[in-house]
Amino acid sequence: MSNIAGKAYAMNVITPIRWYTTWTNKLFFKAALLIPETLKGLLTLSLIHYARWVIIPRDGFPRLDPSQPKEELHYAYMLFFSNFNGSWDQYVDSFTFAIPSGLDLFWKWNIRYPKSVPLTPFHDYIRHNQIDTAHYYNAYPMAASNDVKSAQKVKKALIDFNAKSSDKSADDFLKDYHMLLNNLQHDFGDMKPTPIVSLSSYEVKKRYEQTKA
Amino acid sequence: MTTNLDLTDIQGNIIKAYGAYNFQKARYLFLRINNGDKGRQFVDAITAKVTTAIPWGKSENGDVAVEKPRVTTNIAFTYSGLEALELPTASLREFPDDFMMGMSKRKDILGDDGPSDPENWDKIWKEKVHIWISINAPDMDALIERYNWVAQQVEASDGGVTLLTGHRGGDDEENLPYQDASVLYDESGNPTPKEHFGYTDGIGDPVFEGQTNVAARVLGRGKLMRDGSWAPLATGEFLLGHVDEAMEYPKTAPSPMLLSRNGTYMVYRKLHENVAAFNRFLDEQSKSFSGSKEMLAAKFAGRWRDNGAPIVNAPDDASKDEWDKAFEAADFAGKKRMLTDFTYNNDLHGAKCPYSAHLRRINPRGSLEYGVKEAYETPGALVNRRRILRRGLPYGAVKDAARDDGNHGIIFMALNADIQRQFEFVQQQWINYANDFKEGNDKEILLGNHDTKHPSKAVLQVEPGSGKPPHFINNIPRLVETRGGDYFFIPSITALKLIAAGMVDPT
Numbered sequence: 001m002s003n004i005a006g007k008a009y010a011m012n013v014i015t016p017i018r019w020y021t022t023w024t025n026k027l028f029f030k031a032a033l034l035i036p037e038t039l040k041g042l043l044t045l046s047l048i049h050y051a052r053w054v055i056i057p058r059d060g061f062p063r064l065d066p067s068q069p070k071e072e073l074h075y076a077y078m079l080f081f082s083n084f085n086g087s088w089d090q091y092v093d094s095f096t097f098a099i100p101s102g103l104d105l106f107w108k109w110n111i112r113y114p115k116s117v118p119l120t121p122f123h124d125y126i127r128h129n130q131i132d133t134a135h136y137y138n139a140y141p142m143a144a145s146n147d148v149k150s151a152q153k154v155k156k157a158l159i160d161f162n163a164k165s166s167d168k169s170a171d172d173f174l175k176d177y178h179m180l181l182n183n184l185q186h187d188f189g190d191m192k193p194t195p196i197v198s199l200s201s202y203e204v205k206k207r208y209e210q211t212k213a
Numbered sequence: 214m215t216t217n218l219d220l221t222d223i224q225g226n227i228i229k230a231y232g233a234y235n236f237q238k239a240r241y242l243f244l245r246i247n248n249g250d251k252g253r254q255f256v257d258a259i260t261a262k263v264t265t266a267i268p269w270g271k272s273e274n275g276d277v278a279v280e281k282p283r284v285t286t287n288i289a290f291t292y293s294g295l296e297a298l299e300l301p302t303a304s305l306r307e308f309p310d311d312f313m314m315g316m317s318k319r320k321d322i323l324g325d326d327g328p329s330d331p332e333n334w335d336k337i338w339k340e341k342v343h344i345w346i347s348i349n350a351p352d353m354d355a356l357i358e359r360y361n362w363v364a365q366q367v368e369a370s371d372g373g374v375t376l377l378t379g380h381r382g383g384d385d386e387e388n389l390p391y392q393d394a395s396v397l398y399d400e401s402g403n404p405t406p407k408e409h410f411g412y413t414d415g416i417g418d419p420v421f422e423g424q425t426n427v428a429a430r431v432l433g434r435g436k437l438m439r440d441g442s443w444a445p446l447a448t449g450e451f452l453l454g455h456v457d458e459a460m461e462y463p464k465t466a467p468s469p470m471l472l473s474r475n476g477t478y479m480v481y482r483k484l485h486e487n488v489a490a491f492n493r494f495l496d497e498q499s500k501s502f503s504g505s506k507e508m509l510a511a512k513f514a515g516r517w518r519d520n521g522a523p524i525v526n527a528p529d530d531a532s533k534d535e536w537d538k539a540f541e542a543a544d545f546a547g548k549k550r551m552l553t554d555f556t557y558n559n560d561l562h563g564a565k566c567p568y569s570a571h572l573r574r575i576n577p578r579g580s581l582e583y584g585v586k587e588a589y590e591t592p593g594a595l596v597n598r599r600r601i602l603r604r605g606l607p608y609g610a611v612k613d614a615a616r617d618d619g620n621h622g623i624i625f626m627a628l629n630a631d632i633q634r635q636f637e638f639v640q641q642q643w644i645n646y647a648n649d650f651k652e653g654n655d656k657e658i659l660l661g662n663h664d665t666k667h668p669s670k671a672v673l674q675v676e677p678g679s680g681k682p683p684h685f686i687n688n689i690p691r692l693v694e695t696r697g698g699d700y701f702f703i704p705s706i707t708a709l710k711l712i713a714a715g716m717v718d719p720t
Contacts, residue, residue, distance in 0.1 A: 041588045118460045182680060190667075
């Protein structure tokens with residue numbers, strides 16, 4: 001079992017919610033999707049790969065086989081699924097510091113949701129309802145999501161630059177090259193195995209050594 | 214909200230940076246407790262001389278005030294020290310993991326590798342360090358007098374405590390029984406606020422609720438509010454038993470409340486400065502830099518070396534001249550304000566103060582919103598819980614500026630309510646890593662644990678759209694190395710008395 005792969009952490013939280021109030025949550029989710037402005041805090045938090053909230057109706061849980069008895073569930077459930085860079089504490093802390101009211105809105109009506117501030121009851125709530133990750137694959141263990149985004153930007157810019165610059169004079173080439181560097185000045189971060197995500201996990205180091213081997 | 218602190222219960226070094234009160238000299242002692250009973254008696258004897266946070270001289274608002282002492286004394290304990298003093302298990306188990314483990318075991322988080330690895334620390338860190346005692350004084354006479362008094366108490370403990378040796382000194386000593394520190398002096402012998410690289414240090418410590426004269430000091434030092442004003446940080450960020458920025462009592466506080474309230478945690482680090490490497494590096498890099506050498510040095514730190522001018526408000530040589538003139542003309546309060554009251558709102562892209570500059574990394578102020586309007590609940594949402602009080606002084610002298618192997622650096626102490634959330638986070642995520650700054654693994658230029666196998670670089674950003682390329686700093690050497698340290702708990706006066714009496718009762 002590991003929630004950690006490379007620099008990323010996978011978090012699954014599943015919380016009970018009264019089935020007859022889930023429409024309000026769905027409304028909030030829909031509104032958030034329609035008005036991306038409401039998610040700007042989430043989008044600005046650069047450690048997040050993505051976050052997803054899903055309502056699972058009380059009769060909506062999958063069965064492996066029709067012979068598997070149907071569960072009689074009292075509650076519907078809300079699944080929160082996210083991948084992020086950094087440790088559990090760093091992520092949950094950033095969330096509560098940056099977008100406490102947004103969290104309260106998304107988890108509204110969830111059973112025994114304590115609100116995101118103060119911190120400790122929120123920590124306890126998330127940890128209590130977290131389903132640890134059994135298997136987690138990460139294609140780029142050394143990369144944070146920002147590194148992937150930067151790499152994509154640099155790659156595209158270089159291909160474009162190459163296409164445009166082949167026939168230019170030396171002076172124009174230099175001018176364009178400087179412009180290119182200027183445009184990419186926030187995308188030149190190095191990529192190394194550190195930092196470790198948690199002391200109990202040396203996965204980062206191990207993965208790094210695997211990629212070298 | 215804490216509006217009045219019980220300053221007679223709080224140790225003075227938490228509230229006061231003694232250096233600011235003209236205490237130019239410091240001596241740090243480390244001791245081992247060999248016997249619980251005798252150890253507690255020793256703590257009792259020291260407690261009688263411990264300096265509290267009570268204001269010195271006349272206070273403006275009629276607070277209780279005492280005469281400024283000739284010398285100060287403070288005391289703190291490692292986790293194993295508290296074990297040796299036989300605190301109840303029910304209290305001990307409630308201390309946080311980071312403090313229980315101690316600094317050397319946290320090396321993978323702190324990036325203390327290579328020359329900073331605990332293997333290479335001063336010999337004293339191979340010992341069982343239990344107690345830290347600090348003595349601060351305006352002159353060596355007062356300091357030595359108090360040191361001799363402490364030595365007498367050690368003697369009187371009859372083997373109960375041992376003053377540990379093993380500090381490296383400036384004359385090839387390997388086994389000094391103390392670590393001395395001192396402000397640096399200019400050529401005419403006047404004290405300066407400089408450290409060995411020539412930077413002006415100790416500007417802009419955080420300001421929190423309950424401190425005196427908050428309104429005048431909070432600009433640029435508290436937390437940035439949405440309307441652009443500054444408010445003091447919550448007391449619980451720096452003192453246990455008080456409400457913190459998450460609207461709760463710090464969970465790092467062991468019970469009973471009397472043991473933890475008004476106490477805090479201290480990170481002690483002996484940081485060696487490679488002066489020759491720094492000078493060589495600055496000389497080399499400035500050859501290809503378009504501004505002056507001093508401007509480049511300011512880019513590394515975020516402040517100009519001579520007077521601490523924040524580079525965000527004095528971004529090049531010409532504007533620095535202007536800034537200096539305004540600084541000259543300003544009164545005392547105006548000067549303070551010019552040094553601390555700024556944000557990066559007009560420098561979102563780092564063209565003035567680079568993302569890798571020391572100042573921006575250790576306190577990004579509101580800049581982690583990246584200009585997204587009202588992205589977070591408050592501009593400092595990702596910053597307000599990562600602040601540390603910084604204490605300490607330079608140590609040693611640079612005898613040969615062409616060599617790195619002398620004994621010179623900074624005794625750095627960080628005080629905070631939660632070592633992992635505050636000090637360790639800043640060290641790991643903001644100094645040795647930069648995802649929050651969208652710079653990948655690019656390290657902070659001055660303090661980063663740069664290593665020759667994977668040479669570091671830094672990007673000094675320029676104005677976007679200007680067509681100019683950013684300036685690249687390459688092959689950054691390890692400029693600062695860890696030479697020792699540990700995590701300590703600084704108890705309140707009440708807690709010291711309970712510990713000394715063996716009366717800690719978590720019930």
